[in-house]
Each structure stands twice: as structure tokens, then as C-alpha cells.
Amino acid sequence: MIVILDFGSQYSELIARRIRETQVYSEVLSYRTSAEHLKQLNPKGIIFSGGPSSVYDQGAPHSDPEIWNLGIPVLGVCYGMQLMVQQLGGGVEKSDRGEYGKASLEIDDPTDLLTNVEDHTTMWMSHGDSVTDLPPGFELLAHTANTPCAAIADHDRKLYGVQFHPEVVHSQGGQALIRNFVYHICNCEPTWTTAAFVEEAIREIRARVGDKRVLLALSGGVDSSTLAFLLHRAIGDQLTCMFIDQGFMRKLEPERLVKLFAEQFHISVEYVNARDRFINSVKGITDPEEKRKRIGHEFISVFESESKRLGPFDYLAQGTLYPDVIESADTNVDPQTGERVAVKIKSHHNVGGLPKDLRFKLVEPLRKLFKDEVRKVGRSIGLPEEIVNRQPFPGPGLAIRILGEVTSERLNILRDADLIVRQEINRAGLYHDLWQAFAVLLPIRSVGVMGDQRTYAYPIVLRFVASEDGMTADWARVPYDLLETISNRIVNEVRGVNRVVYDITSKPPGTIEWE
Structure with missing residues (x-):
């Protein structure tokens, strides 16, 4: 190496x-x-x-x-x-x-x-x-x-x-x-291949887990889905996938996910409706770091309570990736002194939000992979293209695409706006050309006029970026007529929105997500 x-x-x-x-x-x-x-x-x-x-x-x-x-x-x-x-x-x-x-x-x-x-x-x-x-x-x-x-x-x-x-x-x-x-x-040889990684990962999973049971936090994204396939190949029925509906998913996704895994992949998924718990956990919270940490703690809390119902589990599997780790400055901690080398940008729910008294032992086979490497692994073990090419979606979900306090009203508004974005990006044939394309709700209101009447409603931010690995990103130069179509649909179809703006900030200096 x-x-x-x-x-x-x-x-x-x-x-x-x-x-x-x-x-x-x-x-x-x-x-x-x-x-x-x-x-x-x-x-x-x-x-x-x-x-x-x-x-x-x-x-x-x-x-x-x-x-x-x-x-x-x-x-x-x-x-x-x-x-x-x-x-x-x-x-x-x-x-x-x-x-x-x-x-x-x-x-x-x-x-x-x-x-x-x-x-x-x-x-x-x-x-x-x-x-x-x-x-x-x-x-x-x-x-x-x-x-x-x-x-x-x-x-x-x-x-x-x-x-x-x-x-x-x-x-x-x-x-x-x-x-x-x-x-x-250095006289290195090209031995770091997808096949080699899969073989080594399966061997390490079996050695680490033994005959113990593993609980996987399944979100339906490429990371957790690849991990589910990899773990299922390594340990079979020792794996239990649990999908926790925290209320921050996009429109219709929870139902689609459970059906897909059960009917097509034949991997059993335990569905847990925890929407009220999660929304209550971030009630009144506006600080993005605190929001992420509370969501992370709530995830673990739900896992612990639900795992007792399903039976004892020794391991919690997570789809943590290298970019998650580096942005949480986890790999930049000196192992001897504990001092950080780089400045932490933001915590990720599956890195910075974990409590110190975590009951589970963690198994994170993808921790050293970049997103493009995960996709290669997913393809090699049979993950369908519809999941392999799915755009990244943050673990805290729409909770970090609503700036400020998360409320049921704001979630419903953002879900409707996000669905329009996804529909139009797909119709334009640009879904796979963009690293991410999504909507953000700002916790402010601006004056507008609809039907000769004054409105006072939320603005929606469109965030479309191009990137290779998520470490750096540039705002996407999508056609103006596409932006116009999305804007017109949102202000006409989503009640509570009267303004749409486009984010033209690259990473750096910004981040891809707003929180």
C-alpha cells in the first residue's frame, strides 16, 4: 500500500x-x-x-x-x-x-x-x-x-x-x-480491485462477527443497500435489516423501499415507524450540529429498544464512508494523543452522533471506501442499477434540508417540492449526470403576489451539483428552461411557497448540503 x-x-x-x-x-x-x-x-x-x-x-x-x-x-x-x-x-x-x-x-x-x-x-x-x-x-x-x-x-x-x-x-x-x-x-502492483475488496471484506466480516447477530440500519441508499447485500452474502440469516422511518424521508420512499427488498431481493426488513419520536427529538432545535447529534442519538435509542424486541444483537452495521469520516475529522485524530489534525466541518449522524456508551459493537466494512468505490462493489455483488446510481441522500434526511426548526408543516412542504425536483430532473434525462439535485427550505418568509393577492410564504432553494466523489463539487449549469419549469411547478403546486432560488455556490467554500 x-x-x-x-x-x-x-x-x-x-x-x-x-x-x-x-x-x-x-x-x-x-x-x-x-x-x-x-x-x-x-x-x-x-x-x-x-x-x-x-x-x-x-x-x-x-x-x-x-x-x-x-x-x-x-x-x-x-x-x-x-x-x-x-x-x-x-x-x-x-x-x-x-x-x-x-x-x-x-x-x-x-x-x-x-x-x-x-x-x-x-x-x-x-x-x-x-x-x-x-x-x-x-x-x-x-x-x-x-x-x-x-x-x-x-x-x-x-x-x-x-x-x-x-x-x-x-x-x-x-x-x-x-x-x-x-x-x-514504488514498484506497486495493481491488486486493489473490487473483487479483492469483496473477498477481503467478507473474510473480515466473518472473522469479526463469528456466529453473532448483526443489526443493519437500512436507509435504501447505495451505501446501506450495498452493505446489506455484502453482509447477507457473508453471514446470511445472522443479518437483520431494520428500516426506521424517522419521518425525514422523501415522499413515498419508505413504502417503496420495504416492498423492493422484500419482493425483489428476498431480504427481510423490519419496518419501524418512529416519526413522532424523531420529530419530537429535534423540536425547537435550530443549531445544525445539535440537530445531527440528536438524530444520531435517537437512531441508536430506537435501535436499542427495537433490538430487544427482535432479540439480542451484538453488532450494529453502518454504511459509513471515507468522506463521512474525513468531514467529521475522525481519521485526523492522532491515535496516541487524541488531538485533531484538521478542523471538523460537520458531524455525520453515523460518525459524530454516536454516544460514548453505545451498547452495540460497530461493524463498518465500507468505512475506507469512496462513493464511486461503493458503487463498483454494489454492481459486483448484484445490486440493481436503480439503487447503484441513486443520488446520495443524507442520513438525517430532510431534517438537514430544512434550515432551523423542523416541523411537520415544513416537512410536508419540502417533500412536495423535492418530488417535483426529482420528477423534472428525470424527465430532462439529467438524473445520472448530477451528483445531487434537491430542494432546501429556508425558515424565512418573503412577500409575493398570487391572483392579485399578497402572499407571505417560504422560499425554496434548488441545489444541483456536479462532483466525482463528494469531496469537492461545482454547481451544475442546468438549462434555464428546466429551472423555469421546476420553479413554476413548485410555486403553483406546493402550498406555502412563493419563491424559488438557485444556489450557485461550489464546494468549497460551501458544502453540498446546507446543514
Whole structure:
């Protein structure tokens, strides 16, 4: 495998995803990971991520200097390159001119790391510091107009650094560079495949669970559905799927889900109507973090009470994914000190909302996968395309698409508006072209006029985004006539709404969901 040491970058997981696209396993660890621990893991290569700090700042994150003596190839990215230079005797200073966005890479040495990377290719820059002096043994590989040292190497020790970000899609030669590092420098083999993951996951599930029973929180999305199929293949009737209708689902979805699993998949699903409990749990709550945590606690509470009715369960299965974990800053916690490396953006109900006294043991076979990897796994084990290609839907459901307090009235309004969005996106043939397309209800009212009468009603926000993995996203440029059709239908068919707006914010700086 390739290990990524995270220095506080929110995109360390993106590096991991790019490596996995080469069919090589990658894993993210804290930058505090010791050289001794890395030696025990025996990775084929190590990548130092970027980060928000300057290497010369007081308290800036530094790695174990013994890493340079392990004989393992290292690639430093942005801050990771600057740290490499500083620790090995070179110089890093604040630049007279920062470099952000696209830059043309002028290649000085087209071999080794930059093999098959075209001269003058576009790479994505984001830095205010620059390398001023190379450490002993290093030589220049590439430069840009503003950055004399854009790529460097100590070929003998297999130490490399790049000032740009090869992991982002804007870097045209980025994936070729990553493949060079993974295959030609680290000598990895493409063994991280869907079939290999399924085989290993089934083996690990059986070893962990033994003859115990497992309770799965089934939502009907691709994550929990893939997990249901995977668990059923691994442990058969030891699995019990429970669908908890928390009242925050989209229109007609609870009924469709239970029927689909029972009649087509022949996987028994216990239906639990807990709508009143969940709505009461968030009554009067407007803070999004508190809302998520209360929903998470209520999930566990319902599971515990219902599991007693159905029989004892030792394990709770969850479809937690890598993006859930990284946004909750869970993988950025140092295992020895408990300190966080990155800033938490938001809690996810299946990560940040779990109580410390959880009675169940957790089994999370998908925890290290990205969404596109989950879809590949789902297809390989027979999950129908209608579920495989289902757009992501958050665990807390419509509760986090209603800003402020969640009420029955607001839920009904949003359900009706959301159904119109889905219907029109499907009619336009754009459902599979968009990462997500949904409606958001704002807890404010604005003045309108309908039938020569003044109205005072809610606005609906349309949020359509394009993305590859949910880590970054751009607002979707859908046709104006589609927006017009959706807007006209919502204001005419959904009572309580008199205004529709379109969110044109990318991620970052925003998030895909509003809460």
C-alpha cells in the first residue's frame, strides 16, 4: 500500500482516491505517525500531504525525521515538499508573489517522476511559500513562471517533492505523475480491485462477527443497500435489516423501499415507524450540529429498544464512508494523543452522533471506501442499477434540508417540492449526470403576489451539483428552461411557497448540503 501522512489538508483523502484509481490500496494516517510504526506497516511508498501551515511557523506540524532514513520512497505535496526541504537542510521562505490556480509546468527533467508528463502542462497551485535552496543531493525537475522549484528529486534516495497538487482534477498531468510514483518508483502492483475488496471484506466480516447477530440500519441508499447485500452474502440469516422511518424521508420512499427488498431481493426488513419520536427529538432545535447529534442519538435509542424486541444483537452495521469520516475529522485524530489534525466541518449522524456508551459493537466494512468505490462493489455483488446510481441522500434526511426548526408543516412542504425536483430532473434525462439535485427550505418568509393577492410564504432553494466523489463539487449549469419549469411547478403546486432560488455556490467554500 501507499501511506498518506495528513498535515491538516482537507484533501488528503483525494490523494488516497487518486492512488486507488491506479488499483493500489492507500490509507491516510496522522502526520505524527512514527517512523517505527511506518516500518511495521511496510508500505511501498509514503506521501506527505499539503496543509494550511508554513513550515517556519511556531507549532507547525512536523514529521518524524527518521522517516527519511527508512529507505521508503517519499513524495511531498505542497506543504509536504516544503517540510521535506526544511528537514533535509534546504530553505523555504515566504514568496514575493503567491501562486494560486492554474500554472504552466516547465519541465527540466522529463524522466522518473515526470515520465509521460507533457511539458507546459497545466498544474494546480495553491501556495504562499516557496523553496529557495535545495537540500544536498536534490536536483530540479520542473519550474513555473512564479516558482523556481516546482518539482524536485533526490533520485538516489527516491525522495520527491512537487509544489503543485497532482491530486486535483485541474492538474492535467497529475494522474500520470501519481502513476509514475506508484508504479515506477514504488514498484506497486495493481491488486486493489473490487473483487479483492469483496473477498477481503467478507473474510473480515466473518472473522469479526463469528456466529453473532448483526443489526443493519437500512436507509435504501447505495451505501446501506450495498452493505446489506455484502453482509447477507457473508453471514446470511445472522443479518437483520431494520428500516426506521424517522419521518425525514422523501415522499413515498419508505413504502417503496420495504416492498423492493422484500419482493425483489428476498431480504427481510423490519419496518419501524418512529416519526413522532424523531420529530419530537429535534423540536425547537435550530443549531445544525445539535440537530445531527440528536438524530444520531435517537437512531441508536430506537435501535436499542427495537433490538430487544427482535432479540439480542451484538453488532450494529453502518454504511459509513471515507468522506463521512474525513468531514467529521475522525481519521485526523492522532491515535496516541487524541488531538485533531484538521478542523471538523460537520458531524455525520453515523460518525459524530454516536454516544460514548453505545451498547452495540460497530461493524463498518465500507468505512475506507469512496462513493464511486461503493458503487463498483454494489454492481459486483448484484445490486440493481436503480439503487447503484441513486443520488446520495443524507442520513438525517430532510431534517438537514430544512434550515432551523423542523416541523411537520415544513416537512410536508419540502417533500412536495423535492418530488417535483426529482420528477423534472428525470424527465430532462439529467438524473445520472448530477451528483445531487434537491430542494432546501429556508425558515424565512418573503412577500409575493398570487391572483392579485399578497402572499407571505417560504422560499425554496434548488441545489444541483456536479462532483466525482463528494469531496469537492461545482454547481451544475442546468438549462434555464428546466429551472423555469421546476420553479413554476413548485410555486403553483406546493402550498406555502412563493419563491424559488438557485444556489450557485461550489464546494468549497460551501458544502453540498446546507446543514
